[in-house]
């Protein structure tokens with residue numbers, strides 16, 4: 001952590017009023033681990049009945065038991081590989097039986113690893129883009145069609161990343177697929193408002209989770225450099241994303257649709273600005289540089 005992080009301590013308590021999601025059902029892909037688990041925990045504390053889905057049923061079941069024993073609200077675990085549209089349809093059928101169709105859908109499941117693009121096999125490309133782009137599309141279309149048929153409104157949220165906008169070397173399948181997810185959600189925000197559906201996007205900056213950090217910085221060698229470019233001087237916390245996701249999915253945000261919200265401690269703008277490296281210039285060096293600039297005559 002950098003010294004300025006003391007100005008920006010994370011508030012990790014649940015932000016919305018108790019009961020904000022009473023009588024609501026929330027469906028969270030990848031809800032067993034990391035940020036998905038944090039969002040499930042927050043929504044469950046706020047009264048939602050949650051359904052979490054991913055490939056590893058044992059992980060999902062353990063998370064579901066832990067959260068529901070803390071909150072007293074049901075959390076259902078449903079096995080689902082989002083790459084398989086038939087598995088997605090079966091998962092949604094199971095959810096309809098357990099809870100009925102959801103009010104809140106969070107597309108959070110993802111796959112990623114750092115790799116020079118010239119080392120990627122076609123299957124490596126397919127693996128990431130299938131989870132991130134096709135998986136989000138299959139979940140969104142399956143649920144969207146059923147919600148439209150039932151004339152039920154819903155809030156859809158996709159978790160992308162800050163480099164969905166800029167692109168990034170060494171995570172090219174992820175960058176391409178996340179950019180596709182953003183196009184999908186912005187497009188549906190325009191098309192399906194008439195059915196009572198909102199679509200929003202959160203772009204998190206770096207937040208320590210085992211899933212992300214073990215695949216993106218396996219040796220830990222890049223963490224210090226990464227934190228040094230974050231103006232608020234620290235990583236994000238899962239609870240910070242969870243509070244934002246809860247707000248975006250809540251009745252306090254019914255006028256929000258098609259929004260792309262970056263929550264990254266300022267990392268994106270810090271990397272983007274041409275002159276931002278001048279942060280390193282000391283007061284004495286500024287004195288000298290200013291004198292040089294003022295003494296310049298003509299062009």
Ligand SMILES: CCCCCCCCC/C=C/C=C/C(=O)SCCNC(=O)CCNC(=O)[C@H](O)C(C)(C)COP(=O)(O)OP(=O)(O)OC[C@H]1O[C@@H](n2cnc3c(N)ncnc32)[C@H](O)[C@@H]1OP(=O)(O)O
Pocket residue numbers: 110111112113114115119120121122123124125127128161174205206207211212213215216217222223226
């Ligand atoms: C600079 C410091 C950075 C510090 C962190 C900063 C973070 C800030 C921004 C973060 C953004 C985060 C975005 C995320 O999405 S994080 C989410 C991460 N979580 C996961 O990835 C969880 C799920 N992942 C997985 O299950 C696997 O990793 C998987 C590979 C994506 C999928 O698993 P599976 O289906 O079992 O696939 P496999 O059969 O194992 O592999 C499929 C093909 O992919 C090839 N492959 C796998 N790993 C690698 C690798 N490391 N390098 C190259 N190729 C790889 C594999 O070989 C297969 O191809 P084939 O051999 O041709 O068949």
Ligand SMILES: NC(=O)C1=CN([C@@H]2O[C@H](COP(=O)(O)OP(=O)(O)OC[C@H]3O[C@@H](n4cnc5c(N)ncnc54)[C@H](OP(=O)(O)O)[C@@H]3O)[C@@H](O)[C@H]2O)C=CC1
Pocket residue numbers: 029030031032033034035036053054055056057059080081082083107108109110111131135159160161162203204205206207208209210211212213
């Ligand atoms: N942590 C960070 O710094 C950042 C994370 N993000 C995004 O946040 C989200 C959560 O990531 P994070 O919590 O860090 O990482 P995790 O690895 O913990 O989460 C990824 C989840 O996706 C699930 N998943 C992967 N493949 C599939 C599949 N085929 N079908 C269903 N579920 C699947 C995994 O469960 P299982 O293995 O059981 O299938 C896992 O629970 C992702 O969208 C990621 O891109 C974005 C920017 C920064």
